[in-house]
Amino acid sequence: MSRSASLISRGHRPTHRTLDTPAYNTVPARRTLAPQHNMVEHTQAAPKPAKKVNWSPEVREYVQRSFAPEAAIPGIERTEMETKLKQIITQAAECGTLESIDWTKLPLPQYYIQQELGTQQPGGPLEASDMSPNWANGSLKRKMDVDVAEPADETSPPWKKLNGRSKDFGDRISYASKSQESKIDKRARKRQEELKAGNESKYNADLEKRKKRFDIGKPGNESPRPWQNLHHSYRDDDNVGGSRGPVIGTCQTIEKRYLRLTAAPKPEIVRPLSVLEKTLEHLKKKWRQENDYTYICDQFKSLRQDLTVQHIKNEFTVNVYEIHARIALEKGDLGEFNQCQTQLRALYKESLGGHPPEFVAYRILYFIYTCNRVDMNDVLTHLTITDKQQPAVRHALQVRNALALGNYHKFFRLYLDTPNMGAYLMDMFVGRERLAALANICKAYKPDVNLRFLTEELGFESDEDCVQFLIDANAQHLISEKDGVLKILTAKAGSLFELAKATAFRKVDIKGQI
Amino acid sequence: MDAHLSQIREALRSQDGYALAAALTPAAPANDPTRLHTLYRDDITLNAVQAEIRHAVTYHDGVKLSKAERTAWTEVFGNHWKAIVEIVNAEQGRERDSSWTKAFEAWKEVLNALIRGYQTSVFEAWSIPCLYVGGNYLRKFAIKADKQAEIQQGSVTFNAGFQDDIVGALDQHETLEEAGRQINRIYTLCITDRAPLEESRKWGVYYVTNLLFKTYFMLNRISLCKNVMRSLQTTEPDLPPLDAFPKSQQVTFKYYAGVIYFLEEDYAKAEQYLTSAYELCHKDAQRNRELILTYLVPCHLVTTHTLPTPALLAPYPRLQALFTPLSRAIKRGDLGAFDAALTAGEEEFIKRRIYLTLERGRDIALRNLFRKVFIVGGFEPLKEGQTEEQRIRRTRIPIEEFAAAVRLASRVPGGEVNGGGFGAEEIEQDEVECLLANMIYKNLMKGYISREHGKVVLSKGGTAFPGTGV
Numbered sequence: 001m002s003r004s005a006s007l008i009s010r011g012h013r014p015t016h017r018t019l020d021t022p023a024y025n026t027v028p029a030r031r032t033l034a035p036q037h038n039m040v041e042h043t044q045a046a047p048k049p050a051k052k053v054n055w056s057p058e059v060r061e062y063v064q065r066s067f068a069p070e071a072a073i074p075g076i077e078r079t080e081m082e083t084k085l086k087q088i089i090t091q092a093a094e095c096g097t098l099e100s101i102d103w104t105k106l107p108l109p110q111y112y113i114q115q116e117l118g119t120q121q122p123g124g125p126l127e128a129s130d131m132s133p134n135w136a137n138g139s140l141k142r143k144m145d146v147d148v149a150e151p152a153d154e155t156s157p158p159w160k161k162l163n164g165r166s167k168d169f170g171d172r173i174s175y176a177s178k179s180q181e182s183k184i185d186k187r188a189r190k191r192q193e194e195l196k197a198g199n200e201s202k203y204n205a206d207l208e209k210r211k212k213r214f215d216i217g218k219p220g221n222e223s224p225r226p227w228q229n230l231h232h233s234y235r236d237d238d239n240v241g242g243s244r245g246p247v248i249g250t251c252q253t254i255e256k257r258y259l260r261l262t263a264a265p266k267p268e269i270v271r272p273l274s275v276l277e278k279t280l281e282h283l284k285k286k287w288r289q290e291n292d293y294t295y296i297c298d299q300f301k302s303l304r305q306d307l308t309v310q311h312i313k314n315e316f317t318v319n320v321y322e323i324h325a326r327i328a329l330e331k332g333d334l335g336e337f338n339q340c341q342t343q344l345r346a347l348y349k350e351s352l353g354g355h356p357p358e359f360v361a362y363r364i365l366y367f368i369y370t371c372n373r374v375d376m377n378d379v380l381t382h383l384t385i386t387d388k389q390q391p392a393v394r395h396a397l398q399v400r401n402a403l404a405l406g407n408y409h410k411f412f413r414l415y416l417d418t419p420n421m422g423a424y425l426m427d428m429f430v431g432r433e434r435l436a437a438l439a440n441i442c443k444a445y446k447p448d449v450n451l452r453f454l455t456e457e458l459g460f461e462s463d464e465d466c467v468q469f470l471i472d473a474n475a476q477h478l479i480s481e482k483d484g485v486l487k488i489l490t491a492k493a494g495s496l497f498e499l500a501k502a503t504a505f506r507k508v509d510i511k512g513q514i
Numbered sequence: 515m516d517a518h519l520s521q522i523r524e525a526l527r528s529q530d531g532y533a534l535a536a537a538l539t540p541a542a543p544a545n546d547p548t549r550l551h552t553l554y555r556d557d558i559t560l561n562a563v564q565a566e567i568r569h570a571v572t573y574h575d576g577v578k579l580s581k582a583e584r585t586a587w588t589e590v591f592g593n594h595w596k597a598i599v600e601i602v603n604a605e606q607g608r609e610r611d612s613s614w615t616k617a618f619e620a621w622k623e624v625l626n627a628l629i630r631g632y633q634t635s636v637f638e639a640w641s642i643p644c645l646y647v648g649g650n651y652l653r654k655f656a657i658k659a660d661k662q663a664e665i666q667q668g669s670v671t672f673n674a675g676f677q678d679d680i681v682g683a684l685d686q687h688e689t690l691e692e693a694g695r696q697i698n699r700i701y702t703l704c705i706t707d708r709a710p711l712e713e714s715r716k717w718g719v720y721y722v723t724n725l726l727f728k729t730y731f732m733l734n735r736i737s738l739c740k741n742v743m744r745s746l747q748t749t750e751p752d753l754p755p756l757d758a759f760p761k762s763q764q765v766t767f768k769y770y771a772g773v774i775y776f777l778e779e780d781y782a783k784a785e786q787y788l789t790s791a792y793e794l795c796h797k798d799a800q801r802n803r804e805l806i807l808t809y810l811v812p813c814h815l816v817t818t819h820t821l822p823t824p825a826l827l828a829p830y831p832r833l834q835a836l837f838t839p840l841s842r843a844i845k846r847g848d849l850g851a852f853d854a855a856l857t858a859g860e861e862e863f864i865k866r867r868i869y870l871t872l873e874r875g876r877d878i879a880l881r882n883l884f885r886k887v888f889i890v891g892g893f894e895p896l897k898e899g900q901t902e903e904q905r906i907r908r909t910r911i912p913i914e915e916f917a918a919a920v921r922l923a924s925r926v927p928g929g930e931v932n933g934g935g936f937g938a939e940e941i942e943q944d945e946v947e948c949l950l951a952n953m954i955y956k957n958l959m960k961g962y963i964s965r966e967h968g969k970v971v972l973s974k975g976g977t978a979f980p981g982t983g984v
Contacts (some may be wrong), residue, residue, distance in 0.1 A: 373870055374736045374777055380864045404873055406955070409948035444951030446962035446971075453965065457944065 058103035059089065066108050073110045084109035107250075246311035248272065254279050258302035261309070271306050273316065279303055280320060293331045300324040304343075318347050318354035325359065329424045334366075341366070357390035358420045364396035365425040368403060371505070376400070392419045399426070408437035412459030432504035434458050434469060439501045442493035451479070451486035473500055518553055519570040522591060526571060526579065535643035538594060540601050540621065540651050553595065554602040564592040586631040590644075593623040604658070614659035618689055621655050624648060625696055632703055632715065639709065642718040649697040649725045656693035657732070660686060687733050694729045694738070701726055701742070705749055716752070720759045720767050727770035739774050765795045769806055776809050777867060785813045804830045811837055812871040819878050819958075819981065821845060836862060844875050847883030849923040852876055880920075880949060881958040885979045887911065887919045888972065907984070909961070909972040916970065917946040 055063075065071055066085050072078070088109055092098045249270030256271065256279075271279065280303065287296050304324070307317050325340035341363060348356045360379070367376040387393050395414060402410040411433060415426050437458055441449065451463055460466040463486065470479060470488070475496060478489045518537065525534035542549040568588045571579060579587070597620035604617040625648040631637035632645070664686045701722045707715035723742060730738045746753070756764055772787030788810040795802050807830065811822050821841040827834045836859060843851035856863070856873060863869035891908045921941055950970055953959040959979060961972035972978035 373779065374734075374867075377864060377867050377870060378734065380869065401873070404870065405876055406952040407945070407948055409942075409945040440951050440955040444954040444963050445965060447964075449965050457948070 056098070056103075059098065062103040062106065062108075063089075066110070071108055071110065073113075076110045076113050080113055081110045084113055088112075247309045249275070249306060249310055251275065254282050255299060256302045256306070258298045258305065261305065265309055270309055272310070273312055276303060276306055276312075276320075277316060280316075280323070284323065287327060293327070293333070296327060297324075297331075297333065297336060300327070313347070313350070313352070315353040318344065318352050321347065322354055322359070325362075326421055329362070329421050332424070332428075338366075357387060357392045360387060361390075361392035361396040361420065361422055362425060364393070364400060365422050368396075368400055369425060369429045392422065395419055396422065403433065406436075406440065408433065408440065409457060412437075412457060415459045430459070431469075432501065435473065435497050435501040435504050438473070438475075438493070439497035442490040442497055445490045447491040448480075448482075448487040448489050451488055454488060473497070515553060515566070518549075519566060522567070522587075523570050526587065529638070529640045531640045531643040534641055535647045538590075538624075538644050538647050540594075540598060550598055550602050550605075553598045560592065560596060563595045564588060567591045567595075580636075582634070582636045586627070586634075586636045590624060590627040590631065593620070593627050597621045597624050601655070614655055614662045615689065618652070618655040618659045618693075621648075621652055622692075622696060625652055625700075629699055629703060639707070639713045639715050639717065642704070642715055645700050645703070645715075645718055646721045646725070649693075649700050649722060652693045652696055653690070653725060653729050656689040659689040663689070690729060690733055694726070694733060694735075697722060697725050697729055705745065705753075711752075711754060717754055719746075719753055720756060720763050724763060724766045724770065727766075727774075731770070731773075736774065736777055739770070740778070743771065743774060761794055761796070765791050765799075765802065768794070769802070772806075772813075773809050773867075776813055776871070779871075781813050781816045781871075784809065785817050788813060800829065804833060807833055808836070808866055808868065812868045812875075815844075815875050815878065816871060819881075840872060840875060844879040845882065847879050847881075847886055847923060849876070849879055849883065849920065850925045852879045853924075877952070877956060877958060881953060881979065881982075883919055883923050884916060884950070884953060884959060885982055885984060887915055888978055889984060891915065906974055907978070909974050909978065910967075910969050911972065913943060913947060913950070913963070913968050913970060916950060917941070917943050920946050920949065 063085065066081060067078075072081075088106075089098075092101055247265055247267050247270050249272040250267045251269050251271045252275055253271065254275065256269070279299070283296060283299050283303070286292075300320070300323075303320055307313075307320065321340045321344050325337050325344065328334075328336040328340060341359060344354070344356075344359050345363075348354060348359070360383070363379050364376070367373075367379060383393070388397065395418065399411060399414050402408075402414060415423070415430055418426055438454075441454070441457070451466060454460070455463050455466040458466065458469075460469065467479065467486075470476060473496070475488075475493065478493055478496075480487050480489055521533065521537040524530075525537055536543070540550065568584065571584050571587050571591075597617065600617040600620040604614045628637070628644055628648050701719070704715040704718040704722055709715070723746065726742055727739055730736065730742075756767065759767075768787045768791035772784050772791055775781075775784035775787060778784075788806055792803065792806045792810060795806060797803075807822075807826070811833070814820055814822070821844060822833075822837055824834075824838075827837060839855035839858065840852065843849075843855050852875070856869075856876075860869060863872055888907065888911065891911055893905045894908050896902075896905050924941065947963060947965075950959070950963055954961060954963070957980060959970075959972065960977050961970055963970050976984055978984055
């Protein structure tokens with residue numbers, strides 16, 4: 001098709017465009033064909049003779065995928081699927097959305113059928129199978145691995161078809177009103193979420209393959225989803241448009257900017273678990289490569305948001321919060337770090353995996369930093385004997401004990417040997433503890449001590465660092481040389497460090513910032 | 515019912531706040547154990563009850579109430595009757611959907627009607643005991659409701675809104691939190707009353723403060739207590755003096771205030787309040803005295819470095835178990851035993867929030883140990899012309915001697931080194947120096963460390979260990 005033709009087509013498109021997707025012009029709907037540039041977009045968008053259908057390659061491929069044996073879902077007859085497929089395509093043709101739908105991303109017909117089945121047969125065998133204990137802990141993790149690793153080979157158990165989306169929705173409304181929910185219900189739902197994630201990751205794996213084949217570039221700004229209208233109509237048919245309860249995302253973009261929600265989000269802008277898993281990997285890589293905190297923090301916030309609105313609460317959730325917490329810690333973003341910590345604390349209570357000891361240790365170190373005795377006592381209350389034996393927790397407790405008793409010697413030994421990322425937290429209070437130790441040393445030692453002694457006792461990396469610290473504390477006049485050895489005239493320090501220490505501890509009043 | 519109504523009528527006539535509060539109390543008094551049940555009748559409608567109440571507060575000689583007052587009290591006691599029904603149901607679990615949450619909600623309506631009465635200046639200050647009953651039972655029902663809810667559902671709730679994060683509320687005290695907010699309303703109602711002191715609701719302040727403290731402590735929201743303390747401090751000049759309140763309220767207030775200061779590490783103030791509470795406390799109120807001592811003993815250890823005498827703890831086996839092993843270890847300067855005792859009692863100490871304070875007792879144990887080293891070190895050789903009395907103790911003590919003592923005292927019976935972080939063999943000389951420096955810094959020892967000579971030089975003339983006679 002020629003350029004002029006495409007221009008014409010654009011000329012009369014807006015009439016119905018404006019009705020459904022006004023943002024058409026900015027829609028990079030044809031990302032998958034990106035190498036052919038925007039001209040392709042127009043080409044594709046040009047109206048083909050409406051009746052004598054000349055199916056686009058996308059539609060054809062969609063049909064092919066629908067019939068592919070690996071896409072079959074046990075319990076759904078091929079004929080059923082065909083009917084649905086026909087219905088989807090016909091409807092798209094009638095609505096004139098054939099071109100605007102991104103067929104590469106539209107769920108397969110059997111998927112929709114599954115959903116509908118889900119609404120018709122709630123409960124039943126599902127609940128029964130969920131009565132088995134230990135489900136939440138052990139098999140959950142394994143299941144996820146399997147799903148991600150070899151999605152195609154996994155055959156669905158017969159009850160899987162009961163786990164369609166609409167069933168979830170019915171359920172979830174009661175879930176939103178958290179209080180009446182029994183443990184069993186909770187498990188059932190978690191399981192459903194897992195299963196759904198399984199389905200989608202399967203469907204998604206195909207997608208990824210395709211994406212790679214077409215070598216699509218940046219996945220970043222692929223914001224609008226042209227097929228949303230069609231998709232919506234199905235949803236509405238299923239009567240699942242209610243605004244309460246968690247959303248089931250359909251968005252396939254890896255990246256997403258964070259926006260604070262003021263109402264229930266549209267499914268089209270929420271990424272399902274399978275996509276979020278890719279997002280996390282993507283973000284981890286980006287963080288390693290670019291180290292751009294503003295960007296990463298924003299992305300993680302939207303990732304957390306997507307998890308929340310879909311009520312996804314599993315090991316992956318824990319993983320996301322842990323990674324965000326670590327990154328925030330590395331960058332000294334205590335606000336974000338604390339938010340993650342609060343969430344993690346609750347998530348750990350449900351034994352979803354992750355690294356509780358590491359983060360308990362951070363909590364302890366953080367409360368040392370904020371001098372928060374009440375909360376510290378709280379942390380201690382909740383520690384079990386097993387917790388206390390974990391190296392990270394043990395270390396943090398020893399740090400606390402050393403400081404409580406003024407044992408700076410031990411404190412700085414511990415500082416130099418901090419597990420995980422605890423050193424980032426300890427860095428925040430090591431300065432004031434050095435001042436405290438200096439106040440102590442200057443009162444106790446007469447007439448002087450060697451500089452090297454300070455360097456070692458106060459955990460400095462070198463004598464130079466130690467001298468620099470003293471200079472920064474306005475204590476340069478205490479440094480003197482005697483027989484080629486640098487000494488610190490402790491007897492002459494007076495109240496210098498005492499005052500500096502008081503100031504340093506006063507500044508910690510950041511509790512409200514949590 | 516009739517007895518109940520005449521109780522209300524009589525209380526309103528004589529303007530007896532306590533009697534009215536007694537009528538409002540949703541619990542059976544000892545002399546009438548079936549009181550709630552007699553009020554609870556299935557065969558009567560709310561309208562009928564309200565009519566009876568209205569009748570009772572209206573048509574009786576001697577009861578001179580304004581129309582607004584009649585309406586307001588009718589409302590209070592109408593809600594009261596509704597609440598009684600829910601409470602009896604919750605107690606008996608009679609109805610299938612009965613619960614303490616419902617009882618709580620119903621009682622909250624009673625309290626709301628009361629608060630409205632005061633806010634619109636319909637109720638006079640003589641009736642404020644009703645507010646106390648209202649708040650106190652709201653708290654009690656909230657605790658029951660939370661307990662019931664905890665049994666019925668899991669521990670972590672889900673974030674139901676559109677927030678960014680996955681978990682909503684962490685705590686299982688939703689109802690009690692709500693009770694706290696309501697009681698805080700009563701507090702505001704009392705403390706902001708500008709009427710002349712004789713007829714002011716300010717006479718309710720310490721009652722309500724104590725309710726708030728109890729609630730916040732249970733919620734572990736100490737920071738909220740501090741807010742209350744601050745607000746009390748600013749209004750104190752306008753308040754009736756604390757000692758004009760009943761002793762029970764004084765003791766309760768002083769106890770909580772003392773503990774709040776204790777948690778803030780303001781041990782001087784804590785000691786003052788706790789001591790005062792202890793002295794005022796009724797001698798037979800064993801439980802209360804025990805509670806006060808739980809904080810006063812650690813407080814004393816920090817402020818005056820003294821340990822409780824066995825006689826003081828004798829009446830309280832629990833406190834004996836809590837403090838005796840530690841005290842003994844401190845006295846003997848036995849670091850290993852101290853660490854062991856602290857670990858053994860850790861759970862209990864933490865639960866009572868005294869762990870972080872008791873931990874500091876190790877300094878005293880250490881001081882006692884070093885003092886022993888000093889004493890065992892003996893005296894300087896007599897100089898010419900010196901008598902036995904005049905001879906002075908050896909005040910230049912090699913650091914090694916202290917180090918040896920620390921290693922010896924850190925051993926735990928059983929051989930294994932305690933987890934307090936001070937392994938007997940691994941204690942380096944530098945660490946011992948650090949401990950010595952601490953002693954000097956904290957004025958537990960007087961003198962200085964000379965690194966050059968590897969010695970501690972203690973002050974002469976019986977002041978090396980201040981307050982211990984040497």
